[in-house]
Amino acid sequence: METTHVTIERASAMPAATWHFLNMNDTQIEMPEGLSIAPAVQVSEPWAARGAADEFENALADAQVEWEKSHPAPTAEELAEREAYVAAEVDATYGGTAQSAYQIAADAIEESRSLAVAFEHGTGDEAAAYLRYAAGDRIVVAVKEGQSVDAQVVVSAVPGAVSAAAVDVIADANSAVNLSLVVDAPTAPGQSGASAGITGTTVRVFADEGARVEIDRTQAVDGDFTDIDDMGLFTAENAQVAVRQTVLGAAASFTGLAGDLRGDSSRIDVDTRYLGHSDQKRDFNYSLRHHGAKTKCNLQANGVLAGTSSKTLRGTIDLIRGCKGAEGSENETVLLVDEGVHNKTVPVILCNEDDVAGNHGATIGHIREEQLFYLASRGLSQQAAESMFASAIVEQAAIDATTDAARESVVRYGERLNPGFADLFEE
Amino acid sequence: MAETKTTVTASGKKRTQVDDVDRSMYDFRYDDADAEKLDAGLTPDIVREISERKDEPAWMLEHRLKSLEIFNSIDMSDWGPSIDGLDMDNIVTYVKPNTDQKSDWESVPDNIKDTFDRLGIPQAERSYLAGVGAQYDSELVYHSMQESAAKMGIVYSGIEEALHGEYADLIKEKFMTLIPPTDHKFAALHGAVWSGGSFVYVPKGVKLDYPLQSYFRLNAKGAGQFEHTLIIVEDDADLHFIEGCSAPKYNVANLHAGAVELFVGKRAHLRYSTIENWSKNMYNLNTKRCRCDEEGEIEWISGSFGSHVGYLYPMSILAGRKARASFTGITFAGRGQNLDTGCKVVLAAKDTSASIETKGISKDGGIQTFRSSVVATPAAEGSRCSVSCQSLMLDDRSRSDTIPAMDIRCKNVDIGHEATIGRIGDDKVFYLMSRGISEEEARTMIVNGFAEPISKELPLEYAVEMNNLIKLEMEGAIG
Numbered sequence: 001m002e003t004t005h006v007t008i009e010r011a012s013a014m015p016a017a018t019w020h021f022l023n024m025n026d027t028q029i030e031m032p033e034g035l036s037i038a039p040a041v042q043v044s045e046p047w048a049a050r051g052a053a054d055e056f057e058n059a060l061a062d063a064q065v066e067w068e069k070s071h072p073a074p075t076a077e078e079l080a081e082r083e084a085y086v087a088a089e090v091d092a093t094y095g096g097t098a099q100s101a102y103q104i105a106a107d108a109i110e111e112s113r114s115l116a117v118a119f120e121h122g123t124g125d126e127a128a129a130y131l132r133y134a135a136g137d138r139i140v141v142a143v144k145e146g147q148s149v150d151a152q153v154v155v156s157a158v159p160g161a162v163s164a165a166a167v168d169v170i171a172d173a174n175s176a177v178n179l180s181l182v183v184d185a186p187t188a189p190g191q192s193g194a195s196a197g198i199t200g201t202t203v204r205v206f207a208d209e210g211a212r213v214e215i216d217r218t219q220a221v222d223g224d225f226t227d228i229d230d231m232g233l234f235t236a237e238n239a240q241v242a243v244r245q246t247v248l249g250a251a252a253s254f255t256g257l258a259g260d261l262r263g264d265s266s267r268i269d270v271d272t273r274y275l276g277h278s279d280q281k282r283d284f285n286y287s288l289r290h291h292g293a294k295t296k297c298n299l300q301a302n303g304v305l306a307g308t309s310s311k312t313l314r315g316t317i318d319l320i321r322g323c324k325g326a327e328g329s330e331n332e333t334v335l336l337v338d339e340g341v342h343n344k345t346v347p348v349i350l351c352n353e354d355d356v357a358g359n360h361g362a363t364i365g366h367i368r369e370e371q372l373f374y375l376a377s378r379g380l381s382q383q384a385a386e387s388m389f390a391s392a393i394v395e396q397a398a399i400d401a402t403t404d405a406a407r408e409s410v411v412r413y414g415e416r417l418n419p420g421f422a423d424l425f426e427e
Numbered sequence: 428m429a430e431t432k433t434t435v436t437a438s439g440k441k442r443t444q445v446d447d448v449d450r451s452m453y454d455f456r457y458d459d460a461d462a463e464k465l466d467a468g469l470t471p472d473i474v475r476e477i478s479e480r481k482d483e484p485a486w487m488l489e490h491r492l493k494s495l496e497i498f499n500s501i502d503m504s505d506w507g508p509s510i511d512g513l514d515m516d517n518i519v520t521y522v523k524p525n526t527d528q529k530s531d532w533e534s535v536p537d538n539i540k541d542t543f544d545r546l547g548i549p550q551a552e553r554s555y556l557a558g559v560g561a562q563y564d565s566e567l568v569y570h571s572m573q574e575s576a577a578k579m580g581i582v583y584s585g586i587e588e589a590l591h592g593e594y595a596d597l598i599k600e601k602f603m604t605l606i607p608p609t610d611h612k613f614a615a616l617h618g619a620v621w622s623g624g625s626f627v628y629v630p631k632g633v634k635l636d637y638p639l640q641s642y643f644r645l646n647a648k649g650a651g652q653f654e655h656t657l658i659i660v661e662d663d664a665d666l667h668f669i670e671g672c673s674a675p676k677y678n679v680a681n682l683h684a685g686a687v688e689l690f691v692g693k694r695a696h697l698r699y700s701t702i703e704n705w706s707k708n709m710y711n712l713n714t715k716r717c718r719c720d721e722e723g724e725i726e727w728i729s730g731s732f733g734s735h736v737g738y739l740y741p742m743s744i745l746a747g748r749k750a751r752a753s754f755t756g757i758t759f760a761g762r763g764q765n766l767d768t769g770c771k772v773v774l775a776a777k778d779t780s781a782s783i784e785t786k787g788i789s790k791d792g793g794i795q796t797f798r799s800s801v802v803a804t805p806a807a808e809g810s811r812c813s814v815s816c817q818s819l820m821l822d823d824r825s826r827s828d829t830i831p832a833m834d835i836r837c838k839n840v841d842i843g844h845e846a847t848i849g850r851i852g853d854d855k856v857f858y859l860m861s862r863g864i865s866e867e868e869a870r871t872m873i874v875n876g877f878a879e880p881i882s883k884e885l886p887l888e889y890a891v892e893m894n895n896l897i898k899l900e901m902e903g904a905i906g
């Protein structure tokens with residue numbers, strides 16, 4: 001079976017758009033025709049943790065029932081009062097509340113009171129559906145209350161093929177899951193890049209009360225591959241999800257993560273590290289929506305751009321009415337190494353709750369003068385210093401790898417990028 | 428004066444309530460029966476008639492008609508506040524007051540004179556301005572400049588008057604080059620029906636110690652105001668220009684789609700201060716742009732208070748080496764308002780620098796969005812830009828969004844961005860109370876402190892009307 005040509009027009013769209021001339025609101029993903037569907041996925045997890053195909057949908061439906069108990073629908077009187085308040089000084093003859101399209105869409109999602117409607121995929125529904133189609137059966141990791149499971153999924157890039165995995169994680173109350181996703185390219189040097197292919201994972205996470213889920217995704221494919229990393233997260237009360245994404249390879253990579261912090265005091269942490277070199281393209285989209293009280297999110301992105309690589313990062317923290325005491329934080333640091341790089345960043349905070357704290361920061365630039373001076377005093381030229389900062393991303397990824405497969409993948413990539421790199425990690 | 432009180436939320440936290448600002452001083456209006464109005468709507472005939480009434484050169488009519496074509500061919504942006512309540516078929520694009528432009532205040536008709544008297548414009552002129560222009564609906568009704576400024580070679584006149592004078596060629600060269608009609612739908616509309624506005628020319632090396640001020644008053648119901656401001660500050664010159672706007676409230680939509688084009692020469696400096704205080708039935712779709720040459724500097728001071736819907740993003744194009752821009756802005760959105768404001772910066776030459784500091788306050792269901800773009804082109808080596816944006820939510824019925832974009836295309840730049848959003852912290856109130864300050868006063872002090880870095884930059888001392896406005900609005904916000 002071969003794929004047909006598909007263009008996903010508005011992948012990884014940020015919830016609140018801005019000027020079109022910036023070309024940042026979303027991205028386009030080209031899925032070429034003629035690719036085979038390659039089942040190049042290895043799964044390693046205890047069979048006891050295998051869940052039913054509809055486990056995620058069932059968990060969300062159960063959560064819907066519980067949520068409705070604690071969040072009754074507004075009464076007719078309350079709705080009337082709200083309407084009257086808005087209408088009091090807003091004359092419909094000159095345009096009502098004049099909400100923008102995204103403000104109307106956001107209200108519609110809340111008014112639906114549906115957890116399923118509010119659940120999002122970071123790269124968008126279309127990209128997730130493509131990966132799900134290519135992946136075939138879902139890998140469902142279901143962990144029972146109080147238990148702990150380590151699982152690993154390795155996706156191997158095959159030239160001329162789509163290699164994808166669709167993973168559901170359902171973590172029952174107070175359980176713990178460590179999921180390692182490795183997207184690898186075990187081709188020999190010289191063979192890579194011969195023909196385009198697609199790798200990808202689409203992951204849905206349901207973290208029930210008090211559950212702890214850690215996901216570590218490492219991507220080190222090379223050549224002309226396109227990689228798509230799609231995630232959708234749901235956190236119930238006191239649940240915590242921590243995601244680390246390491247993006248090193250692929251001619252084009254698309255990373256999208258959406259999270260619904262629904263339960264009170266739940267938390268999502270995202271730590272993203274990336275390297276862009278030659279003419280690689282990097283695209284990131286994050287959308288973290290705070291529904292529960294005292295929820296927290298923390299998004300950290302650190303990357304190096306070299307060569308003529310380009311990167312776009314859209315990060316949205318949405319503090320929705322009712323998430324009292326919530327805290328959203330987002331910080332990005334980008335080091336620009338070469339003249340031809342192109343970096344785009346749009347860190348967004350949407351807020352219609354006053355009892356919250358939201359902050360974001362971004363630092364984009366070159367190596368600071370004092371850093372260069374220090375390195376020069378140690379005999380390192382500017383070029384050597386720049387190269388060092390770029391390879392440090394790969395080195396750190398190898399050091400922090402949580403599984404042998406992830407480490408081997410990073411070291412192999414580092415060696416191709418910089419011969420001799422593997423020597424650093426020889427036993 | 429606005430009243431404040433403190434209420435307790437469901438979660439037990441205290442919240443400062445701020446009453447709406449008393450806008451009665453702006454809401455007076457006069458019958459416009461004596462004014463000449465063109466038909467509502469937008470047609471080539473209306474555009475031709477505007478041009479004919481102004482006895483314009485042929486190129487301007489051509490420009491207007493081309494702009495109208497562009498207006499009809501492009502869509503409204505899909506990312507900002509809705510403008511569904513604005514029906515162009517009902518907007519009167521040209522309203523001529525029952526007078527010609529005067530340079531003697533006493534000759535201005537009583538109703539118009541009374542309007543500007545009540546807004547404090549003549550007092551301001553006498554006290555501390557080097558020149559004043561006053562526009563009423565579509566036309567300037569008064570323009571004057573101190574003799575000393577004229578002797579320095581400074582030109583400050585109506586732009587239409589200047590189109591017939593010695594600067595006609597210069598205006599033709601610059602007009603709508605920074606804001607081309609293709610830029611967006613309402614830039615095209617402006618190009619088609621613009622009327623009134625000021626032309627300022629500051630010759631090389633001339634530094635004016637006192638500001639010039641233009642005041643725009645839209646009196647007619649269901650009308651649009653489309654003034655064009657063109658300012659050229661030549662090399663090594665210096666100018667402070669103040670712009671003020673207001674309108675009475677009606678129960679139909681009014682439209683303001685002005686354009687401001689600023690050219691700052693080498694080592695020149697321009698400070699452009701604006702208070703936009705339109706009534707809450709106004710769609711304010713204003714466009715402002717500045718180009719700075721080598722070592723030139725533009726300072727924007729911007730206060731956005733009124734309007735039902737606002738789209739306002741002054742843009743600085745730093746085209747010359749070491750050109751600088753700063754933007755200091757505050758936006759206050761109350762009930763029934765959706766104000767989308769911010770700024771744009773293009774770092775387009777070596778060693779340029781920009782600094783952006785904004786504050787936003789939203790209350791009573793108001794929606795306030797800070798939107799910005801910082802673009803560093805490949806030519807911007809050695810440039811730097813810092814963006815700081817703080818938003819304060821005074822209740823949980825309101826909305827405050829921050830959408831800052833950065834597009835960096837070169838290596839040796841330093842771009843920093845930071846933003847915070849939240850409410851008045853209980854810990855801060857507690858600290859002040861432990862120093863013997865009452866709770867209400869503590870909350871007032873905190874909000875006052877929040878707005879202070881911006882409000883201290885506003886030209887309070889320059890115009891009585893603005894003084895009143897800031898007093899009302901800020902006291903409204905801070906109790």
